[in-house]
Amino acid sequence: MTTALMIAAAKIEDQKGHLNDVLMLEQQLSKLDIEIVSLMIEPLSADWFAPEHTGFYRSGCGPIEALAEAKRLIELGAQAVVISGYDNLKTGYQREIRLQKMLVYGEDYPLTQAYTDLAKGFSERHSIDQKQFKLLSAALFENYKVSYQKALGDNFKHELLPDARWYEFITDLFRGVDCANPLVDFSGRVLLTNSATADQLAIGNSRRLEIKAVELTRLSGDGPEFIEEISNYEHLEKAYKQACNESGIDFASRFRQGDALMEVYTCYPVVPMAFLMASGLVSSLRDIPAFLQQHNITITGGMNLAKGAWNNPALNGLIGMYQRLCVDTQGSNLSRKATLGLVHGNGGLGYRQGVAIMETLNV
Secondary structure: OOOOEEEEEEEEEOOEEEOHHHHHHHHHHHHOOOOOEEEEEOOOOOOOOOOOOOOEEOOOOHHHHHHHHHHHHHHOOOOEEEEEEEEEOOOOOOHHHHHHHOOOOOOOOOHHHHHHHHHHHHHHHOOOOHHHHHHHHHHHHHHHHHHHHHHHHHHOOHHHOOOHHHHOEOOOOOEOOOOOOOOOEEEEEEEEEOHHHHHHOOOOHHHOEEEEEEEEEEOOOOOHHHHHHHHOOHHHHHHHHHHHHHHOOOHHHHHHOOOEEEEOOOOOOHHHHHHHHHOOOOOOHHHHHHHHHHOOOOOOOHHHHHOOOOOOHHHHHHHHHHHHHHHOOOHHHOOOOOOEEEEEEEEOOOOEEEEEEEEEOOO
């Protein structure tokens, strides 16, 4: 079967960075008369309730869904696929319009309330109280901070962290730093090809990231009436296990050994808690603080710190994963360079789940 390879990834965030690494390769492909299939992550301005169209992806799981399609297309014979996302969330909308567009469950049911209700259902299912949930949330955010500082390296400054007001509680379960809905201008691109096209572009093995598996699950609906079904996260566990089976990789084992990196979706604490449980990385929620003392569950700092606008955080995660595995030859001060990566996507309140596993070729 034809192998799908990620060969370039880049982003611009709040006018910092560039897309040249991807755009130059796209120009070379055009000169070679190689068609590039385009897949788009929709911005906030797109109608959340409109029918989905081929080649366009919506929700926080959208980038993983696009990656699954890119892999499928390349295996069917496409030579190149680009996944792109663009959303000037900070400067492209009036505040009132931005807030209105984010009311996907209606004016009387904001996202903050939806996630609070989901967390209460999840907590009850796992027999933890509000105090324990808050302690777990705080431990998660501290873990994101460690990853964020590592990712920025010498560019890290304490003033980049949220100011004091964000540590206040917004609802009875979470603080501003715990719930992520990043206000950022973002543009990102990921280029995938088959091996023959990568050869034509003279892409060395060290710059090729093989997409080993992408698995998706989706419940029949989203919103408050599906909270009980979402909160058991059996569909997340299914996506994770299928990705491991398809790739032939016991990811949890490799992660514990230090051979893998992951970017868990961190829009709200219940989501990474559920991922850690579904993946078997912990057997109980009470094991999470000790686990977090030993392992980073994001490479970027998560949505809470590293951002990625609206439907784009998982795209930001894919870009970061490529750069860590294929560009950062020093391994970012890790004792040894990881060869595996996992990126998680969570759509809507959690009714869509996606898990992608990728591996370097320079092993």
